Amino acid sequence: MGQHVIKMPDLGEGIAEVEVVAWRVQPGDAVVEDQVLADVMTDKATVEIPSPVHGTVVALGGKVGESLAVGAELIRLEVEGAGNAPSTAKAVAPAADEPADLPHGFVPEPARVAEATASVAQTAPAVAPPAPPPSPSRPAPARAPAPAPALRAAGEKPLAAPAVRKRAWDLGIELQYVAGSGPAGRITHADLDAHVAGHRAGRGAASDTRYAELDGEEAIPVIGLRRKIAEKMQLAKRQIPHFTYVEEVDVTELEALRGQLNARYGEERGKLTLLPLLMRAVVLAVRRFPDVNARYDDQANVVTRYQAVHLGIATQTDAGLMVPVVRHAEARDPWSSAAEIARLADAARQGKAARDELSGSTLTITSLGPLGGIVSTPVINHPEVAIVGVNRIVDRPVVKHGGMVARKLMNLSSSFDHRVIDGMVAAEFIQTVRGYLESPATLFVE
């Protein structure tokens, strides 16, 4: 029996680190040649790592989500024949016939990490954690000191009766990591109890299922649209020094107008939400603050301002966040904008949106409607330089002309790229938007 170490392959693209996104095998599993062992991900692609040999998994090189250097030990297999790695049996756990030198106590989960680390280093012996105090419900027999339960040497199969094995599977415990106190290291039901108790020591009664400790975990590979979103968000946050500006807007008049418009034209033109009216306000405001309707190429150090206002509308779909684009918002009346938003949102949710309907925006609006909260800190849609966030509308008492009146108030939470937008410009831009929204007649005048 030898050991075969599979190292993290160089996946090209000049990258030095690769993320493990899923283990397809666990220690103790038998694997055959070409069986997929793990999914790993570079910033370009997810790659399956197949096994070049038949064997049994001894150790995994890391946890899901960990990044491993190219060339680091990915997985260690026990194989027929010599294998390709020096055995680390002694380093991992002393052989069972040297009880005097044994680390006392069982070695729980961290041993796995220790073992993997030790295997990578190939020299340092893994140090087992000290023994936990004996469980109060199971005092050690008084007649003799309990023999130190030993973990078996690497490559040694755990010895346990079928009933113990079955119970371990049910508990989701790898017997490989359970110390056996029986003769020849046999794992008993009591050893399994001790292993479980060690994991939940001092953490309350186990019998109440409402408070039962749950150990399951699910690895969800970040792929497809979710991966795109993750990359885009990371890029935006890494590149852009955001600042967020929040202002309160009195939308009492705007809501009243919206009600009238919907009552009068709703049947023939469709009902308006607040969004198309806000879009109009933004279109008007960027005429005075063209810096905001722009894209910043920070590689070339060029900010490009646009006459056209292509408004990205952040939209939640089943697959994740998408930003369909209402093109030439400056050329649309509120009903035209509303119809276009509805059409694009529908296409995005059904996965039918075309590529150019999902790209090319010059400024983005994000709104969660009634879920909008009171304040948000929107992330700029890189390479744009601003994003306007809409919070929810609430009825609040407001002091007006010396008296208390009920008004409809809404916050706008907007973020800007501070590299190219100064605080003053941002504030004036938002105050301008606010002005249009609070005096809605102006939306239709200019």
Added chain:
Amino acid sequence: MAVTTESTTLLVIGGGPGGYVAAIRAGQLGIPTVLVEGAELGGTCLNIGCIPSKALIHAADAFHQAASYAGESPLGIRAGAPTIDVTQTVAWKDGIVKRLTGGVGALLKKNGVTVVRGWARIVDGKTVEVEAGGDAVRIRCEHLLLATGSVPVELPFLPFGGNVVSSTEALAPATLPEHLVVVGAGYIGLELGIAYRKLGVRVTVVEAAGRVLPAYDDDLAKPVAASLKRLGVTVHLESSVLGLADGGRGVRMKNGGGEESVLAADRVLVAVGRRPRTDGYGLESLLLDMNGRHVRIDNQCRTSMRNVWAIGDLTGEPMLAHRAMAQGEMVAEIIAGKRRHFTPAAIPAVCFTDPEVVVVGMTPQEAATLGMDCITASFPFSANGRAMTLEATDGFVRVVARRDNHVIVGWQAVGGAVSELSAAFVQAIEMGAQLEDVGGTIHAHPTLGEAVQEAALRALGHALHV
């Protein structure tokens, strides 16, 4: 042809020991299950394998015993020369088979399994079509379990038909031949060859390897070879059959020296092994990963296609009913959401020759190949009182244990009725027993089991009766 469509959670193709056990267990776990079988329930095992062969062997033993009383008998029993009505023997065997297959049907019904009679054809990994009586039913399933078993290997130069038979026909003879030539001295060939010999048939065995039971080691094969000689079975080793001789009344054979000869024979049993049943039901359309001739599976019996499972002989050696049963039970439990793996410490193999042979776990040679430092010890039945009273003093029990911690890794035995010792052997290994555990367990006297305890004691250096 009318096509109806049904759907289920688990669809099992094949009603042999693997398939029917999987279906029963799935039924117990509340999984909607359909089992498709084109022939009788019970598969090879119940219909044309394990059970009928044991029935025939028992009848042959009884006849042989009776015949031994016809002359001088050491026991002092005198009887007239017996005769046998083979038709009646086969009918008796059929009765047992019918009781068992009927029992399987009842168990499936009791556990809510729908049995569809007809030959399955795989449409895709989730759809199977079954034709029966001109109608077809199309069954959609979430999980497809392949349990199609195996078939006897046919020699191209000695095709089945006429006087050339497989084990299937040999288990249901209409008449007894005068001279039976058995091609292959593996366990199937020898079990049947010895039974026929005991029924009074002249038997010749032709084997290409240098000894009988080539899959077992020399020590285990020797008592069987001696028994064959005593029974009067002619054995040609290092010899191969070339084909039928003129007129089909014999076979042409070439011995180790290259000399050709003709063996006259009125029946030829070809028992050169079994191969997975992979043809004729659309398996190839799934493009599953194969391992040679059998379907490749992992230790949960998953094939390379998601939710397509395979168990039993289809998945290769060891082709044993009890392996298929354990796999079937496990797959049902995995589908029901339990965490299970097929990782037995040992799978017992029994050869019902005379004497019987049992192999469980590692032989001394296998342990040595793996670089394991082991102690081996045997206890002969010639030193066992019960064996003497049974006139079965041939053979021994052998134990293989690790030298460092005395954990038992293998048991082998040859002798009369040692098949029943397999339970003790496999249990000791699964429980992780050490030599001291078996040596320290009181075994009933006088039984053959004492030899098990004595073998363990002998390995520890203090056997009492040798």
